[in-house]
Every structure is written in C-alpha cells, then in structure tokens.
Amino acid sequence: xxxxxxxxxxxxxxxxxxxxxxxxxxxxxxxxxxxxxxxxxxxxxxxxxxxxxxxxxxxxxxxxxxxxxxxxxxxxxxxxxxxxxxxxxxxxxxxxxxxxxxxxxxxxxxxxxxxxxxxxxxxxxxxxxxxxxxxxxxxxxxxxxxxxxxxxxxxxxxxxxxxxxxxxxxxxxxxxxxxxxxxxxxxxxxxxxxxxxxxxxxxxxxxxxxxxxxxxxxxxxxxxxxxxxxxxxxxxxxxxxxxxxxxxxxxxxxxxxxxxxxxxxxxxxxxxxx
Amino acid sequence: xxxxxxxxxxxxxxxxxxxxxxxxxxxxxxxxxxxxxxxxxxxxxxxxxxxxxxxxxxxxxxxxxxxxxxxxxxxxxxxxxxxxxxxxxxxxxxxxxxxxxxxxxxxxxxxxxxxxxxxxxxxxxxxxxxxxxxxxxxxxxxxxxxxxxxxxxxxxxxxxxxxxxxxxxxxxxxxxxxxxxxxxxxxxxxxxxxxxxxxxxxxxxxxxxxxxxxxxxxxxxxxxxxxxxxxxxxxxxxxxxxxxxxxxxxxxxxxxxxxxxxxxxxxxxxxxxxxxxxxxxxxxxxxxxxxxxxxxxxxxxxxxxxxxxxxxxxxxxxxxxxxxxxx
Numbered sequence: 001x002x003x004x005x006x007x008x009x010x011x012x013x014x015x016x017x018x019x020x021x022x023x024x025x026x027x028x029x030x031x032x033x034x035x036x037x038x039x040x041x042x043x044x045x046x047x048x049x050x051x052x053x054x055x056x057x058x059x060x061x062x063x064x065x066x067x068x069x070x071x072x073x074x075x076x077x078x079x080x081x082x083x084x085x086x087x088x089x090x091x092x093x094x095x096x097x098x099x100x101x102x103x104x105x106x107x108x109x110x111x112x113x114x115x116x117x118x119x120x121x122x123x124x125x126x127x128x129x130x131x132x133x134x135x136x137x138x139x140x141x142x143x144x145x146x147x148x149x150x151x152x153x154x155x156x157x158x159x160x161x162x163x164x165x166x167x168x169x170x171x172x173x174x175x176x177x178x179x180x181x182x183x184x185x186x187x188x189x190x191x192x193x194x195x196x197x198x199x200x201x202x203x204x205x206x207x208x209x210x211x212x213x214x215x216x217x218x219x220x221x222x223x224x225x226x227x228x229x230x231x232x233x234x235x236x237x238x239x240x241x242x243x244x245x246x247x248x249x250x251x252x253x254x255x256x257x258x259x260x261x262x263x264x265x266x267x268x269x270x271x272x273x274x
Numbered sequence: 275x276x277x278x279x280x281x282x283x284x285x286x287x288x289x290x291x292x293x294x295x296x297x298x299x300x301x302x303x304x305x306x307x308x309x310x311x312x313x314x315x316x317x318x319x320x321x322x323x324x325x326x327x328x329x330x331x332x333x334x335x336x337x338x339x340x341x342x343x344x345x346x347x348x349x350x351x352x353x354x355x356x357x358x359x360x361x362x363x364x365x366x367x368x369x370x371x372x373x374x375x376x377x378x379x380x381x382x383x384x385x386x387x388x389x390x391x392x393x394x395x396x397x398x399x400x401x402x403x404x405x406x407x408x409x410x411x412x413x414x415x416x417x418x419x420x421x422x423x424x425x426x427x428x429x430x431x432x433x434x435x436x437x438x439x440x441x442x443x444x445x446x447x448x449x450x451x452x453x454x455x456x457x458x459x460x461x462x463x464x465x466x467x468x469x470x471x472x473x474x475x476x477x478x479x480x481x482x483x484x485x486x487x488x489x490x491x492x493x494x495x496x497x498x499x500x501x502x503x504x505x506x507x508x509x510x511x512x513x514x515x516x517x518x519x520x521x522x523x524x525x526x527x528x529x530x531x532x533x534x535x536x537x538x539x540x541x542x543x544x545x546x547x548x549x550x551x552x553x554x555x556x557x558x559x560x561x562x563x564x565x566x567x568x569x570x571x572x573x574x575x576x577x578x579x580x581x582x583x584x585x586x587x588x589x590x591x592x593x594x595x596x597x598x599x600x601x
Contacts, residue, residue, distance in 0.1 A: 096316035115534030122334025
C-alpha cells in the first residue's frame with residue numbers, strides 16, 4: 001500500500017516538474033512585467049522579481065485602457081453575432097433534417113481550414129470599397145468568421161443529443177419550430193451556448209491577423225495591436241510590454257479557472273469519437 | 275489560428291457537457307421524406323448562416339481569387355479596374371527567388387512542428403493518464419499556452435530569446451555555451467519560431483490524445499499485465515495501435531492548422547532575417563501588407579496556393595473522420 005502511495009507521489013512530483021517547465025514562459029512574462037527598467041538588461045537576468053515594481057502596470061493603466069475596452073466590445077459583439085447565427089443553424093441541422101444539410105455541414109468544415117491571412121486579404125479588398133476599414137463593426141464581422149463554423153458544429157452535435165420526444169419534430173411548421181427552438185431547445189442548450197461563447201470571445205480577443213490588416217492605424221484598435229505597436233516602438237520598456245501581455249492574458253486565465261470543463265469539451269468535441 | 279475542429283458527431287459534446295442524455299438518441303428511420311413545411315422551417319433557420327457563408331466566406335475568397343488574376347496597383351485596387359492578366363501573378367511568384375526558400379521553410383516548419391507536438395503530446399497524455407494526485411489540475415494548467423493570445427506568446431518568446439538580455443542565452447552561458455542570436459541570425463530564426471510554435475501546439479495534442487486514451491478499455495491493459503507484458507510492450511502493442519485513428523485525426527488537423535500559422539512567425543521575426551523564416555503564410559502577408567508598395571496580386575496568388583494545400587489535406591481529414599465514424 002505504502003509502495004503505491006510512494007509511486008503516486010513520485011509521479012505527482014514529475015508532473016509538477018513538467019508543468020513547471022511548460023509554464024516557464026508564462027512565469028517569465030510575469031517576472032519581466034515586474035522588473036525595474038534598470039534591471040531589464042542585467043546579465044544574467046534576475047530569476048525572481050526581487051526588486052519588483054508595478055511601473056509596467058501603471059503604464060498599462062495609462063496607455064492601454066482604450067485598447068482593452070475596444071477588445072472587450074469586439075469580443076462581446078463577436079459572441080452575440082456568433083451565437084445568433086449558429087444556434088438556429090445547429091437546431092435545423094440537428095433536428096429538422098433539411099435537404100442539403102450534409103453539404104452545408106461539409107462547407108462549414110472546409111471553411112475552418114481556410115488560412116486567416118487569405119480571409120484577411122479578401123476582407124481588406126471588400127472593406128476598402130465599402131469604406132469599412134478601421135471600423136469596429138467590420139472587425140466584429142471578420143472576427144466572427146473565426147468562430148461561426150465551429151459554433152454551428154458544436155450546436156449541431158449538442159442539440160442532436162436532445163431527445164426527439166421533447167420536440168415532436170416530425171410535423172412542424174415555421175411558427176411551431178420557432179417556439180420549440182426558443183422555449184425548449186435554447187434553454188436546454190445552455191452548456192453549448194457557454195462553450196461557443198467562451199471560444200468566440202477568446203478567439204476574437206486574441207485575433208491579430210484581422211486586426212492588423214483591417215483596423216491598423218484606426219481610432220479604435222484592439223489590445224493585440226496595442227502590444228504589437230509597443231514591441232515595434234519601444235524596445236526598452238519590456239516591463240510595460242510584458243505587463244500588457246499579462247493583462248491581455250487575463251480572459252484566458254479567468255476562463256480556464258471558471259470554465260475549464262467547457263474548454264476541454266470544446267477542444268475535443270467531435271475531434272475524437274469516444 | 276490554432277483552433278479545434280468539430281464534426282457532426284452526435285454524442286461527444288453533449289455527453290461531455292452533461293446534457294440531458296438519459297433518453298436514447300432519436301431513431302433514424304431511414305430517409306423518410308419530411309413534410310414540406312418542415313423543410314421550409316429548417317431552411318428558414320439555416321438562412322442566416324447560409325447568407326453569412328456566402329457573404330463572408332465565399333465572397334472574400336472570390337475577391338482573393340480575382341486579386342490573384344489581375345494586375346493590381348494601389349490605384350486600380352481602389353478603383354477596381356485592374357486589367358485581367360490570367361496566371362501572370364502565379365508565374366511571377368514561381369519565378370520569385372523567395373519561392374523555393376518559402377516552400378522549404380513551410381514544409382520543414384510544418385513537419386517538425388507536427389512531429390514534436392504529437393510526440394510530446396502523446397508522451398504527456400500517456401503520463402497523465404495514470405491518474406495520480408493532482409493529475410487533473412496539472413493537465414488543466416497545460417492548456418494555458420494554447421489559450422494565451424498568440425501575440426502574448428510570441429512577444430514573450432521574443433524577449434526570452436533576445437540575444438543580449440534573454441533568459442535562454444543567460445542559461446546557455448551559465449552552462450558554458452556561447453550565446454546564440456536566436457532571432458537575428460538566419461541560421462537560427464526558423465528553429466526559434468518552430469520551438470515557440472511547438473510549445474503552443476502541445477496542449478491541443480495532449481487534450482485530444484488524452485481523450486483518445488480514455489476510450490481504450492482498461493481490461494485490455496489488465497489482461498496484458500497478467501500475460502506479463504511490461505509498460506513498454508503495453509504501449510506499443512495496445513495503446514499505439516488502438517490510438518491510430520485518433521492519431522491520424524490529430525495529425526491531419528495539426529497539419530491544416532500549422533500550414534496557416536502566421537502570427538507567431540510574423541511577430542517574432544517578420545519572416546526574416548533575409549527570408550530565413552519565411553513561410554507561404556508570412557510571404558503572402560509580406561507581399562500584400564508588409565511593404566510600402568503592396569503587391570496584392572502576387573500576395574493573393576501565394577495565399578491561394580496555401581488555400582489549395584489546406585483544402586487538400588482538409589479533404590483527407592474529412593475522409594479519415596468519416597471512416598472512423600463508420601467503424
């Protein structure tokens with residue numbers, strides 16, 4: 001008995017070590033964000049922020065708040081747009097069995113494979129003509145393309161699991177279908193809504209490709225561009241750069257702590273048959 | 275982007291997120307014709323997303339194709355009257371001195387990333403599958419690199435790999451090695467971005483392969499242990515073969531997503547120095563947006579080559595997935 005316990009403890013130790021190695025860059029980001037300017041170029045660098053300073057974070061508060069606000073608006077806008085488009089589609093594909101639904105699912109799958117940089121170039125050409133460059137709504141629409149195909153497939157998979165007897169889908173006209181969707185399917189799909197929202201928010205919050213092509217130099221830029229300008233402009237104040245990076249990572253951290261099971265579900269959903 | 279992908283698998287998401295799954299799934303009664311009213315209702319629900327796909331996927335792609343077939347200048351880009359030049363842009367990029375290195379870097383970057391992400395991910399999945407104390411928590415922490423915005427990861431790695439003040443060179447000199455110009459030397463830049471991208475991709479492989487491991491019945495291992503198989507044999511005779519379908523899917527998805535990696539490379543090295551870390555993705559961006567004088571036509575042409583590659587492997591992926599779903 002004590003032998004197995006000892007072996008388990010050994011594995012836990014190895015596990016902790018591996019995790020520490022894996023997360024070292026994250027620690028280093030925190031460490032640098034707390035380092036004083038004069039220690040920044042020290043060789044070798046301090047492994048711990050012994051002379052910690054919050055100067056970097058003060059710079060973030062002074063300079064980066066508008067970027068963070070823009071990212072928040074864009075993230076929430078993307079979530080709303082994504083759920084509004086994807087939930088009804090998922091319901092139709094899962095429960096109403098439309099002719100041509102299989103083709104649509106296939107198109108959605110293929111859409112996910114298109115490199116973002118190609119989409120960005122197409123969007124750039126279109127937005128230039130429509131005068132939508134450097135606009136927040138334009139970026140929300142572009143960012144939603146990162147999440148909509150994923151969202152439809154998640155909703156479809158989830159809603160397929162809702163028992164058919166509850167829905168009586170066999171003979172349904174539009175009004176009945178709408179009522180069923182709104183008052184039965186959607187409330188029951190809360191978990192799918194949460195998963196989709198989390199990923200839609202995270203992806204639009206993290207987006208760099210669309211931001212740098214479509215809103216670069218505009219009045220409202222997201223935090224990813226805030227960091228990018230920082231790196232480009234001042235190579236000296238790395239504590240401010242890393243402090244911004246830490247703040248930009250907060251949504252991911254919060255999501256991981258509060259909603260880890262949704263994340264794991266999203267990563268693996270459908271990618272594996274189990 | 276390093277997304278996950280989903281398939282119309284009818285169980286996984288629902289089961290994992292704890293949906294009402296007590297009742298059996300609806301029986302599929304063949305290809306019974308649905309009443310027309312239901313068809314109308316169904317397509318009414320699908321209309322927004324269909325319109326959306328046409329406007330925001332198909333049309334940008336069409337514009338991209340159009341860009342690649344015309345001779346655009348900044349002026350004609352705005353006015354939209356660029357002359358049609360057929361495949362001239364494609365010929366131009368094939369003759370470009372950047373083409374060969376970009377192709378080589380794309381292949382090397384993708385292959386090395388895939389190999390290491392998969393190998394490390396699988397090793398970690400097998401390790402965490404042993405269910406020791408804290409294993410669930412530590413596994414969750416491994417997701418962090420995957421969830422961070424790419425610009426955060428890329429700038430952190432940039433600073434860690436900084437020639438003069440980076441922690442990596444500090445470690446090297448503590449061990450008695452010479453410092454390396456990770457990002458500014460042409461012989462190291464591709465290695466640097468590859469390492470950073472492997473770091474980002476390991477969590478995805480870990481999570482997917484871990485869930486694949488969970489579906490292997492424990493009784494198989496017990497039987498093998500009774501027969502005297504050691505851990506090494508159990509891995510090669512049971513785990514690896516039974517994980518093959520999941521491995522294929524993971525690798526194919528990884529392939530499609532690694533082909534389009536752009537952010538990491540662009541933020542860390544901009545494809546440089548002297549094209550030493552240029553891939554098709556960064557080259558396309560460089561042509562379209564990276565210069566004072568944009569070359570939209572050639573940029574779009576490079577991008578379209580990437581689309582074709584991604585879609586070819588995407589089709590292979592869909593076929594593999596179908597086959598697995600049928601088995």
